[in-house]
Amino acid sequence: MDDGDSVARSADKDAPPGDDGSSTPLPETIQIGNSPTYKLDRKLGKGGFGQVYVGRRISTPSLSDRTPGANALEVAIKFEHRTSKGCCSYGAPYEWQVYNTLSGIHGVPRVHYKGKQSEYYIMIMDMLGPSLWDVWNNNSHSMSVEMVACIAIEAISILEKMHSKGYVHGDVKPENFLLGPPGTLQEKKLFLVDLGLATKWKDTGTGELVEYDQRPDVFRGTVRYASVHAHLGRTGSRRDDLESLAYTLVFLLRGRLPWQGYQGENKGFLVCKKKMATSPESLCYFCPQPFRQFVEYVVNLKFDEEPNYAKCISLFDGIVGPNPDIRPINTDGAQKLIYQVGQKRGRLMMEDDDDQPKKKIRMGMPATQWVSVYNARRPMKQRYHYNVADGRLAQHISKGNEDGLFISSVASCSNLWALIMDAGTGFTSQVYELSPYFLHKEWIMEQWEKNFYITALAGANNGSSLVVMSRGTQYAQQSYKVSDSFPFKWINKKWKEGFYVTAMATSGSRWAVVVSRNAGFVDQVVELDFLYPSEGVHRRWDSGYRITATAATWDQTALILSIPRRKPADETQETLRTSAFPSQHVKEKWAKNLYLASICYGRTVS
């Protein structure tokens, strides 16, 4: 590998040295269950979990053994030490479970035997050949367009098959595609191995989809090839495998991806940001059209959208030679798939819907907007002020207070403040401080002593902050954190302690998050993205969550969505994104009894 960024496993998969059993010698001969005996030969590879060796059969299989592959003279033997991190709680490696369903399906090697011998979990499987990474590496870091197009076609059909069994692979990359053994009938056949990160996207029994979620602190996969959704910790679904495949194909073709070379603690974030900022056009600048079309299609797929595999395959048809028998990679699986789909639909190809305007989400163009959130409420007095300079804050606030209004939200844009005041807060008194710090701890602690709690918060790009604290809230305790990246880990810890996020702000690229006990919520989730996460918000809305806090930096938008303890009579919530402060829109919303509940300014689209 040219740099260290190809394999960055989730924390779970990073076994400390020696913990993978490397200190325990491997057995010289292997015999598990009723398997024949194999003698250990050369090493084939080593991964994060296991080591893979050639096994030579040195005994005849028992007559009653009808295991497919029992007669193979050479097999691949995968060893995982019993203390490996890949082993699940009941002992056997998680990958075994996945192979129980997928062994031997199109493009997946057959597992002949599984069992335990001495300190190791052992899986005996079909022996395969070099990986696509090996092929690319041994061919001066290059691969022909025809070869990559054939790989595209066959890989899509393999993923289609795997997905049809309810699994997503979760770690699609050149190293995990293997060819058949050289010199055999299968040397041009493609296989996808390493099912250790495979997850269910649907329950094949009930047909029900796994629930959508986002856990921004969870990353599984390989940084270089991971989908943007995987970087952001979203539940894996079919689109993620296809996005990783798209990056795999472009890597094989161009020899490099634009996000290679980042290092350090922040690497995952920087790589993800670069992926978001790279348009399909620029990613595929030197590649034939179909590659760009494929990238464009896969990055626009929704969480539960059924990919049109046949259409994806047909994109590459024009590149590969017409005679399947002389192609550099077998494309049998794909031909079968297109045939089936064609039959079902009464024709070979799906219609092309490219002329339908599709929103392009990755264009590499930053844009900054106001995000405003409106809730249905009984008629009440609400007022807004925007472009308020520091010196004029006091005047607006005291006028509002005189009229019986308290501040319900604050925001900042270009070092000027926006202020929402209304009669619906339920507060009994309120204090605020404009401070040059983000945040001013001493002042906040003093107010906590006096039973004021933070109820609104904004930060300006110059580092100053406006903190509003109120009495008469239901909060029982509060805590906050200021951090250089979105502090999901901390939030997650606080959730476990009974706190919920009740206010959030940014100052430049820094975040401040306030959590409170007794916040009146029964559950809370986060949506964090490099653009406004519309899809996630809609999924959450459908499950009863409503946006209760918003904040955005120049890079990312974060939305906190909560389920209220007491359901409001009218659950209507609307959001707007506008480049100017939405003064006219607010008035239109008021006319429909929708009132500003949250507002922020920052990066929302790319």
Ligand SMILES: Nc1ncnc2c1ncn2[C@@H]1O[C@H](COP(=O)(O)OP(=O)(O)OP(=O)(O)O)[C@@H](O)[C@H]1O
């Ligand atoms: N059936 C096989 N035939 C030949 N070589 C194989 C076979 N299975 C695995 N290998 C080789 O062994 C390497 C490690 O295998 P695999 O990826 O399954 O292990 P892992 O420990 O799960 O790795 P990772 O760290 O990628 O998760 C592969 O990259 C490949 O080179």
